[in-house]
Amino acid sequence: MSKMNPITISSWTLGDQCKFEERVIAAKEAGYEGIGLRAETYVDALNEGLKDDDILAILEKHGMKVTEVEYIVQWAEDNRPYEQKYREQLCFHMCDLFGVNHINCGLMENYSVEHTAQKLKELCQRAGKYIIGVEPMPYSGIPNLEKGYAVVKTSGCDNAMLILDTWHWVRADQPYDILTKEIAEKVIAIQINDAYERPYAKSILRDESMHDRLAPGTGAKDTVGFVKMIKEAGINPKVIGVEVISDGILSKGLKEAAAHTYDNTVKVLQEAWPEMLEKC
Numbered sequence: 001m002s003k004m005n006p007i008t009i010s011s012w013t014l015g016d017q018c019k020f021e022e023r024v025i026a027a028k029e030a031g032y033e034g035i036g037l038r039a040e041t042y043v044d045a046l047n048e049g050l051k052d053d054d055i056l057a058i059l060e061k062h063g064m065k066v067t068e069v070e071y072i073v074q075w076a077e078d079n080r081p082y083e084q085k086y087r088e089q090l091c092f093h094m095c096d097l098f099g100v101n102h103i104n105c106g107l108m109e110n111y112s113v114e115h116t117a118q119k120l121k122e123l124c125q126r127a128g129k130y131i132i133g134v135e136p137m138p139y140s141g142i143p144n145l146e147k148g149y150a151v152v153k154t155s156g157c158d159n160a161m162l163i164l165d166t167w168h169w170v171r172a173d174q175p176y177d178i179l180t181k182e183i184a185e186k187v188i189a190i191q192i193n194d195a196y197e198r199p200y201a202k203s204i205l206r207d208e209s210m211h212d213r214l215a216p217g218t219g220a221k222d223t224v225g226f227v228k229m230i231k232e233a234g235i236n237p238k239v240i241g242v243e244v245i246s247d248g249i250l251s252k253g254l255k256e257a258a259a260h261t262y263d264n265t266v267k268v269l270q271e272a273w274p275e276m277l278e279k280c
Helices: 020-030 039-047 052-061 082-098 113-127 145-155 166-171 202-211 223-232 254-272
Strands: 007-009 034-038 066-072 102-105 131-134 160-165 187-192 240-242
Touching: 007 254, 020 034, 020 039, 020 052, 020 254, 034 039, 039 082, 052 082, 066 082, 082 102, 082 113, 102 187, 113 131, 113 145, 113 160, 131 145, 131 187, 145 160, 160 166, 166 187, 166 202, 166 223, 187 223, 223 254, 240 254
Parallel strands: 007 034, 007 240, 034 066, 066 102, 102 131, 131 160, 160 187, 187 240
Antiparallel strands: none
16 A cells, blocks of 8 residues: 555545445455545444444455545534534544544535634644644635635644645636645645536535536546646645545446546546555
């Protein structure tokens, strides 16, 4: 496995209708070096009757690791529901269990930079040694890199960082020349994919994000250019997540979805960042 930059199949790429070992096998056979788990897919594994030791044994059996943990939300609310508090604690537990050092986080609610930064600071304090990776999404309360970086910087926390995703980047209409060296120092991981030329309507843009993404390099939005931007900015992503949330791709089967997304990821990396394909 590439210990520094594992190519990871994000949780949503394989959906939420498979058993844990099926997920691991599909990822391994496709060529992935790690799998991502959301709190929900971890709980699904527990609901299969698996214990933590069973989950670790399955990973060891197939020579795989969990390398991406997500997803904390609603962290800027003054009165957070217990479901979200518990999800947060699950993510901390998952990091401890799997040896993952950062957690992907999003925020749908729209608050000022100052309020959001204060709440991020509180989340980072609860996270302790773990890094909180804030993911800008165009339909969210942190819609773009500008606000994402402002929130992270204003929080003043060393463990507050950013996660950049191709789909969110291009759907926010962000050019490739705005990622400065200063901002790049705050990027912990990336997720790659692709998109059609024309987006869904703004009011249903999230539906596209959750159902109709494309594999890296197979759409109209220059995944190669995105990856080159990351490389040229000097970012060393702890994870290269492949997050292709697609009903159409997944309908072809678990193994087919894993193989399709991995094979096209390799093509992109071969062109944009071949060093990432060298095994440690």
